[in-house]
Amino acid sequence: MSELLFVVVLLLSTFAATSNGNCLSWRLSVETNNLRNWKLVPNECATHVKVYMERGQYRQDCDIVADTAVEFAKTVKLAGDGKEIWVFDIDETALSNLPFYARPDVAYGAKSYNWTGLGEWIKEGKAPANPSMLKLYKELIALKYKIVFLTGANEERFMKPRISNLKNAGYTTWEKLIFKPGAEKGTPTKIFKSKKRKELETAGYRIVGNVGDQWGDLVGDYVGMRTFKLPNPMYYVA
């Protein structure tokens, strides 16, 4: 009986490893910007993404992003004029919408959820900090960097609830906080954020680090001395 159980466990783990392998490849293609404009987590990877997000690997991956960023931040000699900035995206970067994405009708991005629900969740202002990013934020402030939050989220609808959410989550201070005005709705993130980063540099700031969960946060112009990609296998923003 025990031998049989042993064989079953071995067979099951081999099977799990094989199907997992495809989802590892899919996730890598997302994280390297190879795959773009995808709409939903593939059905066969729904469990993989859930396990990834909830059982520790996502947390660990975020931690290493923060550690790598701090290590780099320490190597930069600051000029002392208070003009070195670090750009943070908000959703799935400073703040985590994981409690929303964990809902059964959203299924970590494997189900076609409605955006109204996400908007309502954001307006509740209860998104927790991504703990790795809050730690990075605090260490950067201790190192005398200035913080800029730059998000493609709609200014008119979300700026107010996000400000109180950021403060409640531990992000108590910043140099600038930039949302996307409704008038720019159609502008892709890459274009909008490039323009805003250019304005920052023109105003005399020097972008040292830039962290976000979407490649649209990290490509384009004036991306900063170094970029840091956080994982996000749940959704894609153009």
Add this chain to the structure above:
Amino acid sequence: MSELLFVVVLLLSTFAATSNGNCLSWRLSVETNNLRNWKLVPNECATHVKVYMERGQYRQDCDIVADTAVEFAKTVKLAGDGKEIWVFDIDETALSNLPFYARPDVAYGAKSYNWTGLGEWIKEGKAPANPSMLKLYKELIALKYKIVFLTGANEERFMKPRISNLKNAGYTTWEKLIFKPGAEKGTPTKIFKSKKRKELETAGYRIVGNVGDQWGDLVGDYVGMRTFKLPNPMYYVA
């Protein structure tokens, strides 16, 4: 006895999963361009990288890069003037140096190997094709794309053996093949390749796709309509 064996297997696999998790995070940080200028695979990830490269996941990851690239290539409407090109890097892209990196004194990048050895291996001209890339190459040619090989490898030392190696490996035709002249030795890949891609665009070519294993192949100017990052956890080229 069997129950004991079962428990031991469970404990070992739990342990393996935990230490593996750190190496998954390390590898993700490499593949997302978060970690730069690293010199060696961390000691604790030597086995992880070996297993990754040799037991199927690397192959599967490369296959998905090729599939994603082909899927994109098919969506582009070609003008019919023969000017749409696809840029391939050579090392760890078109050709694989895995037989060299598998040597015990190289240990998949976990040991500090000498570059003379790598040079001698390249001059032997026996590097196999990365099968995923050879498949991509053939499908692109069937779709009427022109192929450009662009490498930061030294022209004087490596162009001749690489040409015969490419042909023997199945890459029988190309529009351009560009190596880095010795005079440009100090130029970083990103700068050198940006300049060469600009020359191609100036000459009337349109870069549709661009595939490489190093971020230096894929960032900078004129990167192409889409970039495709192949995995490489064995070494970093600035």
